[in-house]
Amino acid sequence: MNLPRYAAVAAVSLAGLLASAGHDLTPARADDSNAGSVKLERLSWSDFQKRIASNTQAKWTVVDAWATNCGPCKENFPHLVELHKKYGSKGLAVVSLSLDDPTDEKAVADAEKFLKEKKATFTNVLLSDDSGDGFDKLNISAIPAVFLYGPDGKEVKRFTMDDPNNQFTYEEVEREVASRLADGKASN
Incomplete structure (x- = not known):
């Protein structure tokens, strides 16, 4: 491995991410001055993946x-807010990924309004590019869907509604998060 070249590429990539990022994935802190702000950030699929990985x-x-x-998405969203409140200061970053059509101004306005009503003071992303359907990119057929990424930026667990006979609950998500935070386990 050519370490200087790798470091240079990593530095350029990080600089690009920081320059394009209005919000990072930093976990909540008690002294967070942005604790009350809610923002819906537009990111391409590629930039979203880079943000998670970095x-x-x-x-x-x-x-x-x-x-x-998505009625079930909106109904269950308060669970995501609670995860952020309960575990954000313990090292959990929470991201809501809106699969609303970025060209539909009403849908985008509705998403922003909903996030503010729910006090979603964590990272909120709207896929913004022509990179294809979010469902295909995430390899899911239904929402809501929840993905857990480890400290290395790799997906370690997914909770989906794809199988009608095996629907996840947010209580399962919380148990998994609590377990991972407690023991630092990065593998399945």
Whole structure:
């Protein structure tokens, strides 16, 4: 491995991410001055993946895929807010990933309004590019869907509604998060 070249590429990549990032994935802190702000950040699929992979501030990252036209997503969203409140200061980064159509101004406005109503003061992302359907990119057929990423930025667990006979609950997500944070386990 050519370490100087690798370091240079990593530095350029990180600089690009920081320059394009309005919000990082830093876990919540008690003294967080942005604790009350809610923002819906537009990111391409590629930039979203880079952001997750480069997250070095959090021990674990939970990504919740949702949309404003999904009743179960909106009904269960308060569980995501609670995860952030309960575990954000313990090293959990929480990300909501809106799969709303970025070209539909009403859907985007509805998403922003919903996030503010729910006090979603964590990272909120709207896939913004022409990179294809979010469902295909995430390899899911239904939402809500929740993904748990380890400290190395790799997906370690997914909770989906794909199988009608095996629907996840947010209580299962919380148990998994609590377990991973307690023992630092990075593998399945």
